[in-house]
Amino acid sequence: MRLPALLAAVLAVPLLSACVDDRASWSIDGTREHALSVIREQPLFWDKKVNLYVVVSRMPACNRRHALGAGSENTRVEVYQVPSGAFVVKAGKRMYATESQTCESWARLEEEPAEGLGELRGVFRVRNGQFAFFAEQPEAAGEDAE
Numbered sequence: 315m316r317l318p319a320l321l322a323a324v325l326a327v328p329l330l331s332a333c334v335d336d337r338a339s340w341s342i343d344g345t346r347e348h349a350l351s352v353i354r355e356q357p358l359f360w361d362k363k364v365n366l367y368v369v370v371s372r373m374p375a376c377n378r379r380h381a382l383g384a385g386s387e388n389t390r391v392e393v394y395q396v397p398s399g400a401f402v403v404k405a406g407k408r409m410y411a412t413e414s415q416t417c418e419s420w421a422r423l424e425e426e427p428a429e430g431l432g433e434l435r436g437v438f439r440v441r442n443g444q445f446a447f448f449a450e451q452p453e454a455a456g457e458d459a460e
Contacts, residue, residue, distance in 0.1 A: 333359045334387055337369075338438050340447040347373040348414060350401065352382070352391050352438040354445060362386060368403055368412065368420075376417035383408055390439045396432035404431070 334356035342348045351369040366382035366389065382391070382405050394402040400413045402423065409423040409431075436449040 333357070334364050336445045338445050338447045340393065340436060340438075340449070342372075342414065347371070350393060350403075350412075350414070352445075352447075353379075354385075354387075356387070364389065366391065366405060368410070370401075370412050370414050370417040372414045372417060376414070378417035378420075380410070380412065380420040382410065388440055390437050392437050393435045394432040395435050396427075396429070401435075402427075402431045 334354050337351055337353040339346075339349045339351040342350060349369075349371050351371070353367040353369065355365045355367070356363070357365070363384045364387055366385050367379050368382050368391075369377070369379045371377040382403065385405055389405055392404040394404070396402065399415075400411055400419075403410045403412060409426070411419065411421045411423055413419045434450045436447055438445065438447050440446075441448070
């Protein structure tokens with residue numbers, strides 16, 4: 315009776331290992347208490363769809379998880395910051411505005427704001443098999459654009 319259960323467990327391991335369930339964070343002001351994170355979940359290994367979530371937190375004041383929608387394992391999530399301090403999160407063609415004062419605001423943007431997306435802070439993406447946040451590197455002062 316133990317053999318069928320053991321066999322089922324062994325056969326399930328490769329199936330479970332194909333699922334995506336990871337997260338990456340950006341420390342907004344260099345602390346863990348103020349961050350924007352992206353969570354990727356693929357509940358069914360045979361489904362190519364990955365559910366994306368954004369967690370905005372400024373502890374201990376607020377912490378909120380918002381649904382970003384579905385993507386693939388390779389969907390890039392870009393983060394922009396507007397002068398007011400709010401953020402625009404972009405995944406593919408979907409864009410949302412959020413903030414970290416109350417962590418409650420989450421609004422879909424149907425088109426790019428007239429004043430632009432703001433300053434690119436970085437991108438959540440897969441590199442060398444790892445999902446991580448890659449900060450935008452500021453251009454060196456004095457370099458001329460070609």
